[in-house]
């Protein structure tokens with residue numbers, strides 16, 4: 001299973017600006033890359049707080065081809081929003097999520113964060129590749145890409161400018 005961590009960060013490693021949620025600091029070029037990578041995967045996993053930041057967009061999406069799995073300790077709280085095969089809520093651990101997606105025929109999944117979800121999948125060494133966009137911003141404070149100690153081995157496989165100031169980095173894990 002190809003497990004792709006996707007994130008857009010500031011130069012100082014923040015996923016979000018100060019106390020804000022969402023990725024309004026991401027460039028249009030990053031968002032186009034994000035959509036392309038997600039469509040290629042066909043399945044995504046995100047934390048409940050990330051879902052909350054983009055809830056209206058997800059619930060209003062006409063795209064029925066993408067499975068979005070939202071990780072929460074209280075999946076029953078979101079039962080009314082669930083649409084099997086499109087929007088699913090789970091309290092399963094990362095290994096179980098990946099196994100279940102593989103059993104359903106998915107060959108790749110995009111892990112969309114936030115930090116708590118990247119932490120979980122990193123702790124179980126499940127992420128096989130990272131696609132990280134670095135935007136020309138320095139926030140000083142804000143949610144970091146990982147919030148727990150980690151040090152996975154990363155091998156740079158691609159680096160590309162998305163515009164004059166925005167850099168896309170792809171790393172293989174291992």
Ligand SMILES: NC(=O)c1ccc[n+]([C@@H]2O[C@H](COP(=O)([O-])OP(=O)(O)OC[C@H]3O[C@@H](n4cnc5c(N)ncnc54)[C@H](OP(=O)(O)O)[C@@H]3O)[C@@H](O)[C@H]2O)c1
Nearest residue numbers: 007008015021022047048049050072073113114115116117
């Ligand atoms: N720049 C980027 O690329 C990017 C990407 C993603 C997110 N973000 C931003 O990052 C922020 C959110 O990140 P975050 O780290 O605070 O939250 P998060 O990872 O999106 O979600 C955290 C939630 O996941 C659930 N969770 C965590 N560990 C769990 C476990 N072991 N079992 C079951 N459920 C578990 C909990 O949901 P419950 O509380 O419901 O139990 C927890 O509150 C937002 O501002 C978002 O916009 C940025």
